[in-house]
Amino acid sequence: MENTPEKKSRVLSMIQPTSVPTLGNYLGALKNWAAMSSDNDCLFAVADLHAITVRQEPAKLRRQSLEMYALLLAIGLDPEESVIFVQSHVPAHSQMAWLLNCYTQFGEAARMTQFKEKSLKHADNVNVGLFSYPTLMAADILLYQTDFVPVGADQKQHLEIARDIAERFNGAYSPTFTVPEPYIGKTGARVMSLQDPTKKMSKSDPNPKASVSVLDTPDEIMKKFKSAVTDSEAVVRYADGKDGINNLMGIYSCCTGLDFDAIEKEFDGKGYGDFKKAVAESVIAELKPVQDRYNEIIGDKKFLEKCAAEGAQKASYLAGKTLNKAMKKIGFWQI
Numbered sequence: 001m002e003n004t005p006e007k008k009s010r011v012l013s014m015i016q017p018t019s020v021p022t023l024g025n026y027l028g029a030l031k032n033w034a035a036m037s038s039d040n041d042c043l044f045a046v047a048d049l050h051a052i053t054v055r056q057e058p059a060k061l062r063r064q065s066l067e068m069y070a071l072l073l074a075i076g077l078d079p080e081e082s083v084i085f086v087q088s089h090v091p092a093h094s095q096m097a098w099l100l101n102c103y104t105q106f107g108e109a110a111r112m113t114q115f116k117e118k119s120l121k122h123a124d125n126v127n128v129g130l131f132s133y134p135t136l137m138a139a140d141i142l143l144y145q146t147d148f149v150p151v152g153a154d155q156k157q158h159l160e161i162a163r164d165i166a167e168r169f170n171g172a173y174s175p176t177f178t179v180p181e182p183y184i185g186k187t188g189a190r191v192m193s194l195q196d197p198t199k200k201m202s203k204s205d206p207n208p209k210a211s212v213s214v215l216d217t218p219d220e221i222m223k224k225f226k227s228a229v230t231d232s233e234a235v236v237r238y239a240d241g242k243d244g245i246n247n248l249m250g251i252y253s254c255c256t257g258l259d260f261d262a263i264e265k266e267f268d269g270k271g272y273g274d275f276k277k278a279v280a281e282s283v284i285a286e287l288k289p290v291q292d293r294y295n296e297i298i299g300d301k302k303f304l305e306k307c308a309a310e311g312a313q314k315a316s317y318l319a320g321k322t323l324n325k326a327m328k329k330i331g332f333w334q335i
C-alpha cells in the first residue's frame with residue numbers, strides 16, 4: 001500500500017442511556033456499529049443530554065449513563081480505534097445546539113413527528129428541550145464534520161433537519177459543516193415482540209416476556225423464547241401470516257449466519273419446541289461475549305472513568321474546532 005491511505009469516512013452514532021438495549025437494538029443497530037468501526041473513522045456516544053427531555057431520576061440517569069458506556073465497550077467498540085464518549089462531557093454540544101437553534105425555524109421543528117408523538121405521550125411535560133431536541137442532535141452530528149449517520153426509521157426526519165440546517169448555515173456564510181448522509185450498512189434484523197410479532201420489540205412493552213434485554217441471563221432468555229407466540233401450523237417455514245415464526249427465523253439467521261432455506265432444512269420434520277430452544281441457544285451464544293466483557297468491566301469504575309475522560313478529550317478537540325469556526329462566521333467577538 002502507498003503511504004497515503006484513503007481518507008476514511010467519519011461516522012457518528014449515539015444512543016440514549018434510558019434503558020438496557022434489547023436484542024432488537026443489538027441485532028438491528030449495535031452489532032453493526034462494531035462491524036463498521038474498523039473501516040470508518042467512528043465516534044460513538046451516550047446521548048445523556050437528550051435523555052433529560054423526559055424527566056429522569058438523578059441516581060438512575062447517572063448509573064445508566066455509566067452502564068451504557070460500559071456496554072458500548074462490551075459490544076466490541078475499541079477506545080483506541082474510535083472515539084467513545086458521553087455527550088454531556090463535551091460542552092460544545094450544548095453550545096452548538098444554541099447556535100443552531102437560531103438557524104432553525106419554529107415551523108420546521110414543529111413538523112417533527114417524534115415531537116408530536118412525544119408531546120402527546122408526556123402531555124404534562126412538553127418542555128422546550130423536547131421541541132429543540134433535533135437541533136441538539138444536529139449539533140452532535142455537525143460538530144464532527146460527520147459524513148454518515150446510521151439511523152433507524154424513527155430518526156430519519158432528524159437527520160433530514162440536520163442536513164437542512166447545515167445547508168442553510170453553509171449558504172448564509174460559506175462552507176462550514178459537512179452535510180451528513182444516512183449510513184446504509186448491512187441491514188440487521190428488524191426484531192419483533194415475542195408476544196405480539198406484529199409489533200417491534202420494545203423495552204417499554206408492559207409484558208416482560210415480549211422483549212429480551214442484552215443483559216438477560218441464559219435462563220431468562222430460554223424462558224422468553226419458550227413462551228414466544230407462534231402459530232398452529234407446526235412447520236418451520238418463512239411465509240406470510242407466520243409473523244411469530246418469521247421473527248424467530250430472522251433472529252436465528254442473524255445469530256447463526258444461516259439463510260432461511262438452511263433453517264427450514266435444519267428444522268424439517270421437527271416441532272416448534274426444538275426450534276425455539278435452538279433460537280434461544282443461538283441468542284445466548286451471541287450475547288455471551290458481550291455479557292462476559294460487560295461483567296468484567298462494569299465494576300471497574302476507574303477504568304470506565306479513564307476511558308470516558310480520554311474519549312471526551314478527543315471529542316472536545318474535534319468539536320472545538322468546528323464550534324470555533326462557526327462562531328467566527330457568525331461574528332462573535334473572540335478573545
Ligand code: TRP
Binds near residue numbers: 016149
Ligand atoms: N436521538 C437518537 C435516538 O434517540 C440518539 C441520538 C442523539 C443520535 N444524537 C444523535 C443518533 C446523533 C445519531 C446521531 O435514538
